[in-house]
Amino acid sequence: MTLVRFAPSPTGYLHIGNARPALLNALFARRTGGRFLLRLDDTDAERSTEAFAQAIHEDLAWLGIKPDLFARQSDRKAQHDTAANRLRAAGRLYPCYETQEELERRRKRQLGRNQPPIYDRAALKLTAEERATLEADGRRPHWRFLLEARTVTWDDLVRGPAHVDCASLSDPVLIRGDGSYLYTLPSVVDDADLGITHVIRGEDHVTNTGVQVQIFEALGAAVPIFGHHNLLTTADGEGLSKRLGHLSLRGLREAGYEPAAVRSLAVLTGSAESVRAVPDLDTLAGLIDLAEISRAPARFDTAELDGLNARLVHAMPYADVSDRLEDLGIPADRAEAFWLAVRANLNRVAEAAEWWRVVAGSVEPVLSEPAVIAAAQDSLPPEPFGPETWKAWTTEIRTRTGAKGKGLFMPLRLALTGLEHGPDLAGLLPLIGRDRAARRLAGEAA
DSSP states (O other), X not given: OOEEEEOOOSSSOOBHHHHHHHHHHXXXXXXXXXXXXXXXXXXXXXXXXXXXXXXXXXXXHHHTOOOSEEEEXXXXXXXXXXXXXXXXXXXXXXXXXXXXXXHHHHHHHHHHTTOOOOOOOGGGGOOHHHHHHHHHTTOOOEEEEOOOSSEEEXXXXXXXXXXXXXXXXXXXXXXXXXXXXXXXXXXXHHHHHHTOOEEEEEGGGHHHHHHHHHHHHHTTOOOOEEEEEOOEEETTSOBOOTTXXXXXXXXXXXXXXXXXXXXXXXHHTTSSSOOOOOOSHHHHHHHXXXXXXXXXXXXXXXXXXXXXXXXXXHTOOGGGTHXXXXXXXXXXXXXXXXXXXHGGGOSSGGGHHHHHHHHHSOOOOOOOOHHHHHHHHXXXXXXXXXXXXXXXXXXXXXXXXXXXXXXXXHHHHHHHHSSSSOSXXXXXXXXXXHHHHHHHHTTOOO
């Protein structure tokens, strides 16, 4: 069975760039009948927090993603240690004692000689006595993985035939001098142990794949299938960052955007499909073919998100918003009629609160065209008001005054709502009611 994973670090709030791989993995699992693992890569103990971990769960739930499995890297240190020892015993993980300053001076010399700035494996030439002397002086080794000087190839789900020339890379550091692991080894060990079949992630990991394939092979583990999608940027082309708080999912949620609008834009932008509002995950999963994703960066434009959100809200049935309307203080016995009357004028559901104020709160009427207002007062029909009341009333006013078009409807709108624009008054009038309408036509704040 297909098993994919989304593996964020709980070191900040997820942003829209993180949502893209999360969604692509979740949709791939849906499309293939597979499962989705959420794994918190929390080996950075100083920066990882439980608050950020909880926020990741909340953000994924808001997007509609329900993980089938859950794991934390911090719970798996014993497995990481076992793998590191196996690599040491095989001669593929070796200790290095250079400081960052020494490595930087060495890189500068290499660049000055027009040489590639890769690690020269000087540590492999140290004798046991030299290593002992360095450790006696207080040096603690970091550990590098010995790459084989060959080209690693794979058939990428997004990019097609892909390769990395590992001879052009430095042997990567897998373990820091303090004994903590960098990203690479725990990721490989966990993918192997947990049975990940497909690794779908951003194209910034392509070079990592060459290294990780060699680690999989050195551990005798099955190599998963890889896919590297293009990255999202801001509308200005700027890269996204948790540290800088770019377009955080929490911020988008608090701003009132619908999750369906966010995930539609996060997934469809930069794909072969036209960007449109897709209300459910199953339909979205059927639209996404990883092989058809563009190689160019995809720009996430909040102006486009606004349009998608508005189209979703305009088509949203009452059942989908009833709880939210109740939270806004709109009485349940009037909420459905109110929603159907105002939704076409909303960009976000929360804006309904302002229109409920117009319906049931105090409005300062604006009176113009005295003849139209007088005729409106005289011909205001008795209750109950229904769907046809507005048409019958305005027909009578037109007959009495000869007013039509804007000259008829604008004075009534200004008097009844105090505003020049808004929802169709045929739907609002029954909600406003006869008593409040009469008082507003008389110039009273009601």
